[in-house]
Amino acid sequence: MTDTRDRLYFTSIILFVFRILIFITLFFFPLHLKNIGFSGWEIGLLMGVDSLTALLTTLPLGVSNDLVASRRLTLLSFVLLAAVYLLLSGARLFPVLMILFILLGTCNSLAQLSMKSLIYKTAGASRKGRRFSVMGFAEHSGIAVGALAGGLLLIHLSYDRIFLTTGILFFLITPLVAGLPKTRTHIFDPALYRKELFKRNVVVFALITFLYTYHWGAEKTVYTLFLRDCLGFSQPEIGVLIFVTVMLLAIGCLVFGRLLDRRVATLPRLIVAGLCLSAAGTVLLAFSGNRFQAYLFRAVHEIGDGSFMVFSYVMTSNLFSRARVGGGSGFLGQVAVLGTFTGALASGALLQYFDPRVPMIAAGGMSLGALYCFRKFRLATVMTAEDNE
Numbered sequence: 001m002t003d004t005r006d007r008l009y010f011t012s013i014i015l016f017v018f019r020i021l022i023f024i025t026l027f028f029f030p031l032h033l034k035n036i037g038f039s040g041w042e043i044g045l046l047m048g049v050d051s052l053t054a055l056l057t058t059l060p061l062g063v064s065n066d067l068v069a070s071r072r073l074t075l076l077s078f079v080l081l082a083a084v085y086l087l088l089s090g091a092r093l094f095p096v097l098m099i100l101f102i103l104l105g106t107c108n109s110l111a112q113l114s115m116k117s118l119i120y121k122t123a124g125a126s127r128k129g130r131r132f133s134v135m136g137f138a139e140h141s142g143i144a145v146g147a148l149a150g151g152l153l154l155i156h157l158s159y160d161r162i163f164l165t166t167g168i169l170f171f172l173i174t175p176l177v178a179g180l181p182k183t184r185t186h187i188f189d190p191a192l193y194r195k196e197l198f199k200r201n202v203v204v205f206a207l208i209t210f211l212y213t214y215h216w217g218a219e220k221t222v223y224t225l226f227l228r229d230c231l232g233f234s235q236p237e238i239g240v241l242i243f244v245t246v247m248l249l250a251i252g253c254l255v256f257g258r259l260l261d262r263r264v265a266t267l268p269r270l271i272v273a274g275l276c277l278s279a280a281g282t283v284l285l286a287f288s289g290n291r292f293q294a295y296l297f298r299a300v301h302e303i304g305d306g307s308f309m310v311f312s313y314v315m316t317s318n319l320f321s322r323a324r325v326g327g328g329s330g331f332l333g334q335v336a337v338l339g340t341f342t343g344a345l346a347s348g349a350l351l352q353y354f355d356p357r358v359p360m361i362a363a364g365g366m367s368l369g370a371l372y373c374f375r376k377f378r379l380a381t382v383m384t385a386e387d388n389e
Contacts, residue, residue: 040352128317143242211369221344244295281364285301
């Protein structure tokens with residue numbers, strides 16, 4: 001038990017640091033691109049192209065975690081991410097940035113899938129809420145800290161200097177990856193993957209995931225622009241807002257995971273509460289007129305996301321066998337990438353004709369669509385994959 005907990009915590013720490021480095025810049029990419037002269041549709045395309053690339057590669061990368069040790073794939077992704085950030089420090093031409101964003105999307109997906117596969121494959125079958133809430137806390141607190149650090153660093157450093165520093169830090173932490181736990185590998189059997197991926201519950205959950213993750217793409221494209229252009233937030237103030245509210249998401253993961261293990265909460269309650277709060281927070285934020293309302297409504301949204309994320313982690317573990325959870329989580333990740341790309345592209349198009357409020361309202365509507373699908377298609381939440389042990 002102690003060894004399993006230690007492996008969980010060490011992997012989660014690496015995931016935490018990884019998310020910090022990614023999100024030091026990710027929320028601020030639209031501002032950087034606008035500052036160097038790109039139009040709304042170019043920003044939407046660049047913010048979505050890493051998602052499109054991940055769409056084409058996420059499932060194969062997920063399956064690769066069943067065939068190759070996840071630790072090795074994490075090591076490879078960190079080295080490549082270091083190189084991408086070093087090159088971003090001097091990139092200005094649209095075609096060059098397109099190539100780098102493609103690489104960024106692929107490597108980011110590989111790192112995420114590999115570290116999460118490690119946790120799925122090494123976690124026990126009991127107390128899933130607590131185990132996956134630790135993963136959720138690490139991932140999202142890393143996002144919060146990264147956004148805060150990015151906002152503060154931009155007071156003193158240029159975007160190019162931050163890209164350079166991020167690349168160097170990825171190189172420096174790469175040796176720590178060697179300490180990640182080993183995982184068993186399996187022979188690829190297409191028939192077994194088809195059997196697991198096309199189960200009714202997997203298809204329904206994939207549809208819900210697509211509709212929910214649409215708002216991720218909208219946020220990547222318009223969220224920081226909305227805060228700056230509609231509410232007058234400065235870049236450091238944006239970083240503080242993201243830090244405070246995403247930390248609520250991270251803490252929500254811990255709380256909801258423990259409530260699930262104690263049977264105070266159930267998976268159906270988590271998804272219903274999560275989608276309702278997430279949608280309400282997004283729509284109300286679009287109508288906010290001051291900074292207090294921005295904090296309040298964004299907090300509502302993030303708490304809802306925390307509830308949904310715990311539901312998502314546990315459902316993924318329940319739906320797939322341990323031997324193929326890499327491919328299964330890769331499939332759901334691919335669906336999430338498609339939702340994100342759709343949200344980014346649609347929001348960029350809307351941004352050409354409307355202010356950022358309209359894409360945000362549309363994103364809230366998509367989350368309500370996910371809730372409708374959960375109710376309409378009666379997603380079963382109590383199941384265990386046959387080979388989950």
